Amino acid sequence: MPLTLHLTVNGEAHRVDLTDPRPTLLDVLRERIGLTGTKKGCDRGQCGACTVLLDGQRVNSCLVLAASADGAEVTTIEGLSADGALHPVQAAFIENDAFQCGFCTPGQVMSAVGLLAEGETGGDPERIREGMSGNLCRCAAYPGITAAVMDAFARMEAAEGERADDRARTEDRARQGEPA
Template sequence: MTLSISLSVNGESLSVPLEDPRTTLLDLLREHIGLTGTKKGCDRGQCGACTVLLDGKRINACLTLAASVDGTDVTTIEGLATGDTLHPVQAAFIEHDGFQCGYCTPGQIMSAVGLLSEGDAGADPERIREGMSGNICRCAAYPGITAAVLDAQRRQSENEGTSA
């Protein structure tokens, strides 16, 4: 029996047939939709490589059944940039060397975007490290990641101040 779900992925409305109700959101994104930026790391919700935004909130796509996201809005790393203009968090990761091998980077960036939108980052590096603790970097690029999130937070605060 095929189950069909409808959702928005990176602003595009999709209807996707599911042959297996046990399909995770991660597998739906990678294998059914072809968005391979979201990475499969541990497949157990422990590393954060699969972090995406579901209705604006950070989730581990490997722990989320695709059938449960019917009617939702999913944002992946592919949906952050606007044309050739990088999202401020993406730009900050590049400027601060917030990656080494790059495997965890999409999940790190998505988690950072979520953390900033939640308003929980602040200007305290320890608070950022705690907020990002669900994302593991095996290369230990944590100083660059923290600096990137701090910079993106600062830029976001400045932009909000100038647009008010």
């Protein structure tokens, strides 16, 4: 049963022709589209290496039938940052030595991005540990991972604070009739 899927991956539209509906989103990303940053560690939803954002939520792409994701927006590790700049989570992973072999890292990073978007942990290390427990790391870089997510949270909070300050200043100026 051949079928054609349309996926928006990292903002780019992809048409994927499949000979049958068996491939998972993970195998479509890796073997059809050629985005191999997303890794296959267990293929059973038990390790988190394949974590991507599907319509904005972190999921295990190994357990998503690609056919069921037809029309979805997918963000993979390749789409997290553009023009050589690093996402705050990526930068924090490097600085906190939050990985060793690097195989689980794309999944860890995407999971952390999803976790921060969920907004339920704040900078609480215990909540971050729990929230990142779906991502195994056999090198066991967990202390660095937790530190990196805390660090990224702080950076993003600070950046958000600056943006809010900027907005406030702009509004002040607008109220006072100054040019923005």
